[in-house]
Amino acid sequence: MEVSARLKGYRISAQKARLVANQIRGKQVEEALNILALSDKKFARPLEKLVRSAVANAEQKNDTASAGIDIDNLVISQIMVDEGTGMWRIRARAQGRASWIQKQSSHVTVVLAER
Numbered sequence: 001m002e003v004s005a006r007l008k009g010y011r012i013s014a015q016k017a018r019l020v021a022n023q024i025r026g027k028q029v030e031e032a033l034n035i036l037a038l039s040d041k042k043f044a045r046p047l048e049k050l051v052r053s054a055v056a057n058a059e060q061k062n063d064t065a066s067a068g069i070d071i072d073n074l075v076i077s078q079i080m081v082d083e084g085t086g087m088w089r090i091r092a093r094a095q096g097r098a099s100w101i102q103k104q105s106s107h108v109t110v111v112l113a114e115r
Contacts, residue, residue: 001061001069002077002113003058003111003113004111006036008084010046010106011104011105013090014081014083017081020043020044020047024051024079027075029051029075032076057106062073073115076113077111081108082107083106085105087103
């Protein structure tokens with residue numbers, strides 16, 4: 001049985017988010033939370049919240065549907081970081097000019113499964 005949680009439109013580039021996501025892919029939930037707690041990357045805290053949300057979803061699904069999910073055996077089976085929509089902004093430059101910069105965002109999906 002699989003349970004997922006999704007974070008859409010978080011303001012970080014997908015490349016930076018994938019660096020953190022690759023560290024916890026395939027790990028047990030408890031081990032992944034320990035890795036994220038000790039990480040100094042900016043995206044570690046939102047990803048930790050997302051994993052905790054997926055665990056809460058599993059507990060809720062287990063309570064309501066009697067799914068028989070063992071919370072202690074949950075593993076992060078999939079974690080996908082996709083590019084979200086970018087916001088275009090203008091930055092002032094020298095001599096009255098302007099240049100465009102793009103603010104990146106990303107969509108993250110965490111899927112938990114029993115081992």
